[in-house]
Amino acid sequence: MRKTGNVRIGPASQSRTRKGVFLTFEGIEGSGKTTQSQRLATTLRAMGYSVLETREPGGTPVAERIRTLLLENVPKNRKQEILTPECETALVLAARSQHMTHQILPALSKGMIVLCDRFSDSTLAYQGFGRKLDVELLQTFNHFVTQGLDPDLTFLFDLPTTQGLARRARSKHQNRLDRETQAFHRRVRRGFLDLATEHSERIIVINGRNSSDHIALTIENIFTTFLRAKRVSKL
Ligand code: TMP
16 A cells, blocks of 8 residues: 555555556646647557547546536636636546546456546646645545546656647637636646656656657657556457
């Protein structure tokens, strides 16, 4: 059993239904994680692995509705009811609970490789470091909704916030959190990097400034080595 902050994560709870591999992609806005998750999924399928591509918040019909509530931009001519940090946290956790039970755990129990675009590290980085909520309390909440499941491996895409936000500004899909202050996004980036230091056995930092092809090759090499070491079979 190992200790994460004040939360004990026991092997019994994690291995209960688990046969597959759980890989997460994390990073600030515009870090390129979504593109890389899609590229890796295509490569793994071509190699014969069975893959579930999913995302947070989201991944089930109910969780996608929560995502809309969480990320929608209210038109400027409508008075916006500001979401409190606590409400924001409750929404991401509610979505995660649905996602765990209805998508992630069933796929892992079938032996699939689950590629998830964001997961519980995002809650610690955004709501903990970004919104300045208590990180240990968030770890306890995460443990509650994940049923004690940590990713096997996490790729953290890192680059300066100015570059990430400039990429997002060019996109049509800017969400409510994209519009937060530079200071907020800098705290989120710092939070992710602190988590990578604390969990260096699980989180691999990828330089998001490299070319997309270079990054795709790097993560393919790391992940296929990981699969061979774990003797993960093709279904
Ligand atoms: P993205 O999927 O385009 O990255 O957008 C998801 C947004 O949701 C992003 O701004 C980060 C935010 N988020 C949180 O604030 N907390 C969380 O726990 C998760 C999973 C996402």
